[in-house]
Amino acid sequence: MDIEVLEGVFDANEKIARENEELFRSRGVLAVNLMASPGAGKTSLVIRTLELLRGKLRIGVIEGDIASSVDAEKVKSQGVPVVQINTGGVCHLDAAMIRQALDHLDLAALDLVIIENVGNLVCPAEFKLGEGLRAMILSVPEGHDKPLKYPLMFSDSQVLVVNKTDLLGMGDFDMDELRSTVLRMNPRVAIFEVSCRTGEGLQDWADWLEERARENLKGVDEGST
Amino acid sequence: MHELGVTESIAGIVLRHARMNGAKRVLKVNIKLGELTGIVDHYVAFYWDMVTKDTVAEGAELNFIKVPTMARCARCEEDFHIQEYDLTCPRCGEIASDIVSGREFLVESIEIE
Numbered sequence A: 001m002d003i004e005v006l007e008g009v010f011d012a013n014e015k016i017a018r019e020n021e022e023l024f025r026s027r028g029v030l031a032v033n034l035m036a037s038p039g040a041g042k043t044s045l046v047i048r049t050l051e052l053l054r055g056k057l058r059i060g061v062i063e064g065d066i067a068s069s070v071d072a073e074k075v076k077s078q079g080v081p082v083v084q085i086n087t088g089g090v091c092h093l094d095a096a097m098i099r100q101a102l103d104h105l106d107l108a109a110l111d112l113v114i115i116e117n118v119g120n121l122v123c124p125a126e127f128k129l130g131e132g133l134r135a136m137i138l139s140v141p142e143g144h145d146k147p148l149k150y151p152l153m154f155s156d157s158q159v160l161v162v163n164k165t166d167l168l169g170m171g172d173f174d175m176d177e178l179r180s181t182v183l184r185m186n187p188r189v190a191i192f193e194v195s196c197r198t199g200e201g202l203q204d205w206a207d208w209l210e211e212r213a214r215e216n217l218k219g220v221d222e223g224s225t
Numbered sequence B: 001m002h003e004l005g006v007t008e009s010i011a012g013i014v015l016r017h018a019r020m021n022g023a024k025r026v027l028k029v030n031i032k033l034g035e036l037t038g039i040v041d042h043y044v045a046f047y048w049d050m051v052t053k054d055t056v057a058e059g060a061e062l063n064f065i066k067v068p069t070m071a072r073c074a075r076c077e078e079d080f081h082i083q084e085y086d087l088t089c090p091r092c093g094e095i096a097s098d099i100v101s102g103r104e105f106l107v108e109s110i111e112i113e
Ligand SMILES: Nc1nc2c(ncn2[C@@H]2O[C@H](COP(=O)(O)OP(=O)(O)O)[C@@H](O)[C@H]2O)c(=O)[nH]1
Pocket: A036, A037, A038, A039, A040, A041, A042, A043, A044, A045, A071, A119, A163, A164, A165, A166, A167, A194, A195, A196, A197, A198
């Protein structure tokens, strides 16, 4: 006997993701899911962004890590609310983990929540968290050919931050090639070239992110009147 | 990389529907898998036996139906198969297409007795 099922393997996660999304929306918080390989500069970008947006937006951070809390400690020293999630070996964050983390964040007191996902270019792309913005980092040493190897994340992100531009010229990273590959896959993606080491390019990124957060707030105000 | 968790989700879905339909045994599971997902089917198959051991789904065949990544051009509405993840429309050259399939990952049906 044939039984029709038609159930998505990620349905359970997506249901919770939608609830998280609603929670963020109702509190006027823009949630950013920040994804990248290990070592691409996620924690560095979070810290730089906190420095640049200090006094402009109220920011909280969720740090996903397989085991340690090193990144969370670094971010905490910036004086912002930080919640650490240890995935216990799991290669990505999922919506239920975010839901639990949200019990420890006062969303009403925040405008922006940055979620540092587990370092991995494959798995995080499959698991929606309820974010309003999907962001990813590619760092120069990883090479400009990564988009074709890890297409889902590059296709689905709304913004790509190319980090470690201070290392351009040391290898064969071709920025024009990267841009054209990514824009062919994802024509609407915003691309920023930055160096978290020298600070180059970061102001443009921070301004752009601030504007996204303000648009989000405006959306909430209009929705409630 | 997360194929174990994914296989557990599939088993959960399959076993729930098997129970609802009073299945004695699940013979086959038809799974739609989009090309754009990062899921590697033979890893899922590898975990399947382990995850379904001592259940009514033990020994069930996994049948993966691959779904190609397709896009539709926003300008001329041409549908085309994306190769090398290039969204450039082969008919008019516009790069403004939307991906319309390739992200699927669902249990479509099961065969039970
Ligand atoms: N040269 C260079 N190194 C960087 C840059 N940004 C981060 N790094 C270094 O890259 C390493 C990994 O950074 P981290 O932020 O911890 O990456 P994460 O694993 O993605 O969170 C650290 O040693 C950073 O100092 C950059 O712009 N240029």
